[in-house]
Amino acid sequence: MQKPFLNVKAPQQARDLLRQFSALDTEEVSIDEAVFRVLAEPVKALEDVPGFDRSTMDGFAVRCPDTFGATESMPALLSLRGEVAMGRTSDISLKRGEAVRIWTGGALPANADAVVMVEYTEQLDQDTIEVLKAVAPFDNVVRKGEDFTRGEPLLRSGHRLRPQDLGILAAIGRETVRVYRRPSVGVISSGDEIVPIGIEPPPGCVRDVNRYTLTACLREALATPLWLGLAPDSLKELSILIQRGVESTDVVIISGGSSMGSRDLVIEAIRSQEDSVILLHGVSVSPGKPLIIARIGPKPVFGLPGHPVSAMVCFEQFVAPLIRRLEGEEALSPARRATLQALLSRNVPSKEGREDFVRVRVQKTADKITAVPVPGKSGMISAMVRADGYIRIGEDCEGLYRGDPVTVHLFSQWIEEDSEEEHLSGHEAAGGSSGDVFAVPQQEKLSRV
Amino acid sequence: MQKPFLNVKAPQQARDLLRQFSALDTEEVSIDEAVFRVLAEPVKALEDVPGFDRSTMDGFAVRCPDTFGATESMPALLSLRGEVAMGRTSDISLKRGEAVRIWTGGALPANADAVVMVEYTEQLDQDTIEVLKAVAPFDNVVRKGEDFTRGEPLLRSGHRLRPQDLGILAAIGRETVRVYRRPSVGVISSGDEIVPIGIEPPPGCVRDVNRYTLTACLREALATPLWLGLAPDSLKELSILIQRGVESTDVVIISGGSSMGSRDLVIEAIRSQEDSVILLHGVSVSPGKPLIIARIGPKPVFGLPGHPVSAMVCFEQFVAPLIRRLEGEEALSPARRATLQALLSRNVPSKEGREDFVRVRVQKTADKITAVPVPGKSGMISAMVRADGYIRIGEDCEGLYRGDPVTVHLFSQWIEEDSEEEHLSGHEAAGGSSGDVFAVPQQEKLSRV
Numbered sequence: 001m002q003k004p005f006l007n008v009k010a011p012q013q014a015r016d017l018l019r020q021f022s023a024l025d026t027e028e029v030s031i032d033e034a035v036f037r038v039l040a041e042p043v044k045a046l047e048d049v050p051g052f053d054r055s056t057m058d059g060f061a062v063r064c065p066d067t068f069g070a071t072e073s074m075p076a077l078l079s080l081r082g083e084v085a086m087g088r089t090s091d092i093s094l095k096r097g098e099a100v101r102i103w104t105g106g107a108l109p110a111n112a113d114a115v116v117m118v119e120y121t122e123q124l125d126q127d128t129i130e131v132l133k134a135v136a137p138f139d140n141v142v143r144k145g146e147d148f149t150r151g152e153p154l155l156r157s158g159h160r161l162r163p164q165d166l167g168i169l170a171a172i173g174r175e176t177v178r179v180y181r182r183p184s185v186g187v188i189s190s191g192d193e194i195v196p197i198g199i200e201p202p203p204g205c206v207r208d209v210n211r212y213t214l215t216a217c218l219r220e221a222l223a224t225p226l227w228l229g230l231a232p233d234s235l236k237e238l239s240i241l242i243q244r245g246v247e248s249t250d251v252v253i254i255s256g257g258s259s260m261g262s263r264d265l266v267i268e269a270i271r272s273q274e275d276s277v278i279l280l281h282g283v284s285v286s287p288g289k290p291l292i293i294a295r296i297g298p299k300p301v302f303g304l305p306g307h308p309v310s311a312m313v314c315f316e317q318f319v320a321p322l323i324r325r326l327e328g329e330e331a332l333s334p335a336r337r338a339t340l341q342a343l344l345s346r347n348v349p350s351k352e353g354r355e356d357f358v359r360v361r362v363q364k365t366a367d368k369i370t371a372v373p374v375p376g377k378s379g380m381i382s383a384m385v386r387a388d389g390y391i392r393i394g395e396d397c398e399g400l401y402r403g404d405p406v407t408v409h410l411f412s413q414w415i416e417e418d419s420e421e422e423h424l425s426g427h428e429a430a431g432g433s434s435g436d437v438f439a440v441p442q443q444e445k446l447s448r449v
Numbered sequence: 450m451q452k453p454f455l456n457v458k459a460p461q462q463a464r465d466l467l468r469q470f471s472a473l474d475t476e477e478v479s480i481d482e483a484v485f486r487v488l489a490e491p492v493k494a495l496e497d498v499p500g501f502d503r504s505t506m507d508g509f510a511v512r513c514p515d516t517f518g519a520t521e522s523m524p525a526l527l528s529l530r531g532e533v534a535m536g537r538t539s540d541i542s543l544k545r546g547e548a549v550r551i552w553t554g555g556a557l558p559a560n561a562d563a564v565v566m567v568e569y570t571e572q573l574d575q576d577t578i579e580v581l582k583a584v585a586p587f588d589n590v591v592r593k594g595e596d597f598t599r600g601e602p603l604l605r606s607g608h609r610l611r612p613q614d615l616g617i618l619a620a621i622g623r624e625t626v627r628v629y630r631r632p633s634v635g636v637i638s639s640g641d642e643i644v645p646i647g648i649e650p651p652p653g654c655v656r657d658v659n660r661y662t663l664t665a666c667l668r669e670a671l672a673t674p675l676w677l678g679l680a681p682d683s684l685k686e687l688s689i690l691i692q693r694g695v696e697s698t699d700v701v702i703i704s705g706g707s708s709m710g711s712r713d714l715v716i717e718a719i720r721s722q723e724d725s726v727i728l729l730h731g732v733s734v735s736p737g738k739p740l741i742i743a744r745i746g747p748k749p750v751f752g753l754p755g756h757p758v759s760a761m762v763c764f765e766q767f768v769a770p771l772i773r774r775l776e777g778e779e780a781l782s783p784a785r786r787a788t789l790q791a792l793l794s795r796n797v798p799s800k801e802g803r804e805d806f807v808r809v810r811v812q813k814t815a816d817k818i819t820a821v822p823v824p825g826k827s828g829m830i831s832a833m834v835r836a837d838g839y840i841r842i843g844e845d846c847e848g849l850y851r852g853d854p855v856t857v858h859l860f861s862q863w864i865e866e867d868s869e870e871e872h873l874s875g876h877e878a879a880g881g882s883s884g885d886v887f888a889v890p891q892q893e894k895l896s897r898v
Contacts, residue, residue: 032676035665049831050655056756056828086682087642089652105642105705105755105828107653147829154834162860163665164833167757170646170661171830193536193554197619203538204556206499212619216484216612227481233535256554306554307505308616335862336787379505379554380596381620382498384613385603411611413784 006282006290010395011355014283014318015332017293021300023328024181024250031169034161036222037179038328043155046172048145052089053108057140060099060121060129061112067134075122075130084109099129108141115140147171158328180328184224185319186245187214190231190238190266191256191306209308209381210255214315221320221335222327228252238269246273246296250326253319256306266303270294276301284395285355287378288313300326309378313357337389337409342371344391344406349399359387360408371408387411455731455739459844460804463732463767464781466742470749472777473630473699480618483610485671486628487777492604495621497594501538502557506589509548509570509578510561516583524571524579533558548578557590564589596620607777629777633673634768635694636663639680639687639715640705640755658757658830659704663764670769670784671776677701687718695722695745699775702768705755715752719743725750733844734804736827737762749775758827762806786838786858791820793840793855798848808836811857820857836860 009017026040055061062078070076083101084090092100093110100109108115117140120133148154154168155161161169161179169177189208197207208230218225228245231238231254238254245252254266270276273296280293281303287310292303302319304311321332340362350356360371371391376383389410393400400406458466475489504510511527519525527548533539533555541549543560551557551564566589569582597603603617604610610618610628618626638657646656657679667674677694680687680703687703694701703715719725722745729742730752736759741752751768753760770781789811799805809820820840825832838859842849849855 031661032664035668051650052653054655054828056826084653086640087644087651087654105640105655142826142828147825148831154831160861161665163662163669164757164761164830164836164860166665167658167662167830168834170658171656173646173649173656175647191535191554195536197622198624200622201500202536203501204533205536206503206554207620207622209616209619212480213612213616215481216610216615219484220612308613312613336859337862338785338787376596377505377591379503379591381613381616382597382603385617387613410785411613412609413786 008282008284008289009280011283011285011317014280014291014293015321017279018300018318018322018325018332020295021298021322021325024183024326026178026180028176028178030176031166031174034166034169034177034179035163037161037177037182038324039155039157039159039161039177040180040328041178042153042157043169043172043174043177045148045150045152045154047150049147049171050142050144052144053112053138054142055084055102055104055106055108055115055140056142057115057117058103059101059115059118059140060131061094061102061106061108061115062099062131062135063094063096063111064114064135064137064139066097066099067114067116067131070131070134072132075132076134077124078129078131080123080127080129099131113137113141158330160329180326182222182224183250183323183326184226184248185218185251185253185323186226186228186249187211187218188228188231188238188241188245188252188254189256190233190254192233194230194256196230210304210306210311213308213312213381214253214255214304217312217315217320218323221323223251223323233265235265235269235272238265239272242269242296242301243273246299246301249299251300251302251319251322252296253302253304253315255304255311266292270296270301270303283314283318284353285313285317285357286351287357288317291318293318305378307378308381309359309376309384312384337411338413340369340389340408340410342369342406342408344400344402344404345370345372346402347399348373348391348393350393350397352398353395355395356393357390358393359383359390360406361386362388362408362410371406384411457731457733457738458729460732460734460766463729463740463742464770466728467749467767467771467774467781469744470747470771470774473632473775475627475629477625477627479625480615480623483615483618483626483628484612486610486626486631487773488604488606488608488610488626489629489777490627491602491606492618492621492623492626494597494599494601494603496599498596498620499591499593501593502561502587503591504533504551504553504555504557504564504589505591506564506566507552508550508564508566508568508589509580510543510551510555510557510564511548511580511584512543512545512560513563513584513586513588515546515548516563516565516580519580519583521581524581525583526573527578527580529572529576529578548580562586562590607779609778629775631671631673632699632772632775633675633697634667634700634702634772635675635677635698636660636667637677637680637687637690637694637701637703638705639682639703641682643679643705645679659753659755659760662757662761662830663702663704663753666761666764666769667772670772672700672772682714684714684718684721687714688721691718691745691750692722695748695750698748700749700751700768700771701745702751702753702764704753704760715741719745719750719752732763732767733802734762734766734806735800736806737766740767742767754827756827757830758808758825758833761833786860787862789818789838789857789859791818791855791857793849793851793853794819794821795851796848797822797840797842799842799846801847802844804844805842806839807842808832808839809855809857810835811837811859820855833860 078099084106090109114135122130215225276296294301389408532550539558563584571579664674725745743750838857
C-alpha cells in the first residue's frame with residue numbers, strides 16, 4: 001500500500017498549469033441567444049448613435065437664448081410652431097421666439113438647441129407657451145453621436161456579453177455575433193462502492209452523488225455536461241470511459257474512486273491513453289487535496305476527489321476557471337460570488353501553506369450577522385446543504401478567532417431573506433437585509449492571523 | 450399636454466404591491482435538469498445516509514483501545530486480518546489486537562470503531578502492521594446516519610436548488626423532484642420611433658435596444674422570454690399585443706414608448722383590457738421613475754421606461770423579484786450581486802426621497818480600488834456598457850463625497866481581472882485581485898451623508 005504523500009502544489013500554481021489550454025473554436029450566434037457568451041471579435045460602432053440630436057424629455061424644443069432670464073415670475077413667451085412627430089424629422093426650422101412641441105426620443109428640428117421640460121412650461125393658448133426656467137445649450141438633448149460615434153471601439157474580443165452589451169449590438173444593427181463555442185464536459189463517476197441513484201444501495205454501497213452535483217456545477221458554469229458513465233474500480237472500464245470522453249467532449253472530469261487505490265487507478269487510466277501527461281497530483285486546498293490535473297492530447301482531464309464536498313471545492317477553484325478560459329476569457333481566477341460580511345462564531349484552526357474552504361451558515365440577529373461553521377466531514381453532502389456559503393482561509397494563515405470579521409462567499413445569489421416561513425434544518429435561510437450590509441468593517445486579518 | 454407629475458411610490462412600497470401575485474403551478478422534473486429551480490415540496494430523508502459506518506480515509510480499521518498510547522517511538526503492533534473490498538461488507542469480526550485494511554468509503558467491519566490513516570502506519574510483513582498514533586472512537590469514520598437520518602427534513606418547499614441540493618436528492622434516491630414552473634414573460638417594445646434592428650433607421654428613428662437587453666435580463670433571471678412584437682404608438686395595436694401577451698404568457702413587459710403621450714397610451718391600453726387595474730405609476734428611483742405596474746386578470750404587467758438604462762434598473766429592482774416570486778420564492782428583494790468595495794472618485798449629488806443607481810467603472814491601482822461614475826444619460830446604452838456595475842444611493846441620502854467608501858454591485862460575476870490585454874474603451878476591465886478585497890472598511894456612511 002503506497003503512502004499517499006502527494007507532491008502538492010499551491011492553488012495558484014495549479015491554475016497556472018491551466019494556462020496551456022486555450023480557447024475553443026468560434027461560432028456565429030443570434031444576439032437573442034448570446035447573453036453570457038464570450039465575444040470572439042472586437043466590435044466597433046458602424047455609425048453614430050443616435051443619428052440625430054434627440055430629446056431626452058417631453059417638452060418643447062427651443063433656441064435657448066430665447067429662454068435666458070426666464071423665471072416663474074417672469075416667464076418667456078414663445079410662439080408654438082407645431083409638434084415633432086415621433087420617428088420623423090420635422091421640416092420646421094425654428095426662428096427667434098419660437099418653440100416646437102417634442103416628445104422624449106424625438107428629433108430636434110433645425111435651429112433648436114435645447115428642450116424645456118413640460119414641467120417648466122405653461123400653455124397659454126393654441127399658439128403660445130410660457131417658459132418658466134432658462135435652459136442651457138443642449139439641455140435635455142442627447143446629441144448626434146453622443147452615445148457613441150462611428151468607428152469607436154465598443155466591445156473587445158474575449159469580453160463576456162452582459163445584457164447591456166447585447167443592447168449596444170442591437171443599437172448598431174448587429175443581428176448575429178461571433179462568440180467562442182461553449183465547452184462540452186464529460187462526467188465520469190468511479191468506484192466499486194458507487195451505485196446509480198435508482199438502485200437501493202446494497203450493504204457497503206452508496207448512491208452516486210457527484211454525478212448530479214458536478215452536472216449542476218457545469219450548468220452553473222455555463223458548460224454543457226455529458227454523462228459518460230459510472231466506472232467500477234477497473235483499469236479497463238475506466239480507460240474506455242476516459243477515451244470515449246476525450247474523443248467526444250472538450251474536457252473530462254472523473255470523480256473518485258474514493259480510495260487511494262482507485263485514485264492510482266485514475267492516474268493509471270489517464271497514463272494508458274496516448275499522448276497523456278499528468279500535470280498535477282495534489283493541491284494545497286482543504287478539502288480537495290488529492291486533485292489530479294492531466295492532459296490527453298490537447299484536452300484537459302481532471303481527477304476530482306470522491307468526497308462530494310471536496311469535488312465541489314475543486315470544481316469551483318480549478319475546473320470552472322478552465323471552462324471560462326476555453327470559452328475565450330483570459331483570466332483563470334474563480335468566478336466572483338456574491339458575498340456577505342459576518343463575524344465568525346467560533347475559532348477555526350487552519351494550517352499554514354494550505355488554503356481552507358470552511359462551510360458556514362449565516363445567522364442574522366438584530367445587531368449582527370454571524371458566520372457559523374457547519375460541522376460535517378467532506379464526505380457528507382448535508383454539510384454543503386446546510387451551508388449558505390464558505391469562508392476562505394488563506395495559505396499564510398493559521399486560523400481565525402471567534403469574532404473575526406469574515407467574507408462569506410454565498411452559494412446562491414438567490415439567497416432567501418426575511419422569509420416568514422419557518423426554516424427546516426438542512427436549509428436555514430441566510431440573514432442580511434435586502435440592501436447593502438455595512439455592519440462589519442472588513443480588515444486584512446483573515447490572511448494574517 | 451398633461452403634466453407628468455406622477456404619484457410616485459417608494460421602491461419598497463412598489464415591491465410590496467407585488468406580494469399580491471403568487472407562485473405558478475408545479476411540475477415534476479429530473480434532478481439532472483433541476484438546478485436553480487424552486488422546490489414545490491418539502492424533502493425529507495427516506496433512509497439513513499450513510500447506511501453503515503464508513504471510512505473517510507485509506508488506512509486500517511481497528512478497535513481503538515488497541516492503539517492507545519501508540520507513538521512513533523512506541524508503535525502498537527496489530528495483526529492484519531485482510532481487507533474490506535469496496536462496495537461490500539466484510540464478514541470479518543475484529544478481535545483484540547487485529548486490524549483490517551480499508552479504503553476511503555469502505556464499510557467498517559464488525560467490532561471496528563475507528564480507522565488509522567495509512568500515513569500513521571508501517572507494514573512490517575504480510576500479517577503485521579505498526580500503528581504510530583492512537584485514534585479515538587470513530588476517528589476517520591462517518592457513522593451510519595451521520596450525514597442525515599431517516600425522517601430528517603432536508604430541504605424546504607420554496608428553496609431554490611443549488612448543486613449540493615441536487616446531490617442530497619441523489620443521495621436519497623430521488624430521480625425527479627417537484628418544482629414550480631418557470632414564468633414565461635412576453636416582451637413588447639413600443640414607440641413610433643423604434644425600428645427592428647435589421648432595418649437602417651430612417652431619420653428620427655432608432656433601433657430597438659430594449660427588446661434585446663430585456664430578453665437577456667429575462668434569461669439571466671431564469672425566466673423564459675417570448676417576443677410579442679414592436680407596437681407603434683397606436684392604442685389598438687398596443688392593446689392587441691398586450692392581450693396576446695396576457696393570454697399566452699405569465700407576465701407582460703412593455704418598454705417605452707419614450708414619450709409621456711405614449712406612456713399614457715400604455716396606461717390606456719392596459720385599462721382597455723378586461724379586469725385590469727393600474728397598481729402603480731411612478732416610483733422614486735433614478736433612473737426608472739415612470740414605471741407602471743398593473744394587473745390584468747391574475748397577471749402582472751409592467752410598463753418600463755423606454756430609456757434602456759431606466760428599463761434595466763426597473764427590471765432588476767421590480768421585474769426580477771416578481772419572477773422569483775412567481776417561481777415559488779417568498780422574498781421580493783433584488784437578487785444579490787457580487788460586490789466590490791471601492792472609493793468614489795468624485796462627488797455624486799442625489800436627492801432625498803429618491804433611490805439613485807449610479808453606473809460606475811472600477812479602476813484598480815496598486816493601493817486602492819476606485820469607483821468612477823460613468824457619464825451618460827439614461828437613454829445612452831453605452832453608459833451601461835462602459836460600466837462594471839452600479840452604486841446605490843439610498844432614499845435618505847443627499848449624495849456622496851469624493852473618497853467615500855461605496856459598494857459596487859457588479860454586472861457580471863465573470864468580471865475580467867488582471868488581464869494583460871489592452872482594454873478598449875467601451876469595455877474597461879474591472880480591478881480587484883483574485884482573492885477577497887479587504888482594503889476598504891465599509892461604513893454606514895452611504896445612507897447617511
